[in-house]
């Protein structure tokens with residue numbers, strides 16, 4: 001996979017592309033590392049780097065020296081990261097296929113251990129290769145997803161004794177269930193307390209884990225106590241707030257506005273313009289009908305690309321710095337917008353689906369609101385097929 005870097009937005013970019021801003025990325029990392037100063041910084045690049053494009057983000061993050069680690073979900077992602085030239089650390093957050101243990105060790109990954117079967121598989125490979133593997137135990141503190149419970153810990157500690165090459169767990173982690181969806185943080189505080197208790201149980205067994213980590217973006221931004229030795233933010237690295245509640249909690253605590261800049265803009269071009277008489281229907285299901293003589297622009301983007309069908313008759317795009325409302329249903333590969341009120345619109349005119357144009361901007365958070373979801377999903381669903389351009 002080749003990664004394209006350009007210095008200006010004027011280059012010919014086809015009918016649809018994502019622009020990725022290196023300076024926005026650098027600013028977000030700087031902001032986050034100053035909120036968690038002195039801590040190891042692990043940027044999360046799962047889900048194709050939150051839809052931004054994994055090879056591109058590996059190139060971009062490689063240029064930022066504060067980013068000591070990347071976290072990924074799967075072995076396949078880790079392979080892409082290594083083949084993109086990343087030589088720093090990688091934590092695998094997701095489960096491993098037991099047959100993948102060897103590949104995991106070969107790529108020098110740090111697996112998250114959530115079963116004794118996985119630890120056995122890693123222990124065997126490490127012993128055979130005489131290679132220490134840094135393993136991270138994920139502890140159950142109330143999310144009830146991946147964590148190991150207190151009852152499961154004795155079997156785990158026994159396995160660490162059986163495979164001394166591992167030198168015990170290198171990292172201990174947990175994940176919060178209810179930190180971004182609320183401005184009330186008692187549940188997260190309870191999880192933190194439970195994490196500390198489980199950590200001390202493991203230490204009492206004679207193990208000396210080097211890093212403890214619990215902080216996703218919301219935890220990093222709101223609570224110093226969650227930082228421990230390492231933080232592992234995702235969405236905020238890309239310049240987005242985890243939620244409105246996180247933003248409100250941060251501002252109520254005296255935090256400043258505008259500390260993040262979105263890294264990604266999504267643009268396309270008008271491929272057709274047509275005039276419609278009053279009372280004309282637009283698109284599948286005749287869900288929109290014009291009330292006046294109208295001018296419609298056809299865009300070569302649809303739900304296949306990640307522009308959700310739920311945005312039909314809901315969202316607007318930006319053309320010449322003005323809003324152009326989506327008319328009718330978003331199709332698989334096409335959509336229609338109203339440009340009646342915009343002067344001088346031509347074929348090939350650039351269109352902003354996410355990002356800024358003049359005084360206007362459309363944020364992923366706004367599309368999420370219109371679509372009844374969260375910015376995470378809007379971003380993660382951007383098709384990997386859209387060309388990505390790094391703006392240096």
Ligand SMILES: *Cc1c(COP(=O)(O)O)cnc(C)c1O
Pocket residue numbers: 044046093175215216217218232233234235236242
């Ligand atoms: C995705 C993920 C993160 C990052 O979460 P953000 O809310 O995007 O910062 C951190 N830790 C784990 C375990 C994750 O799965």
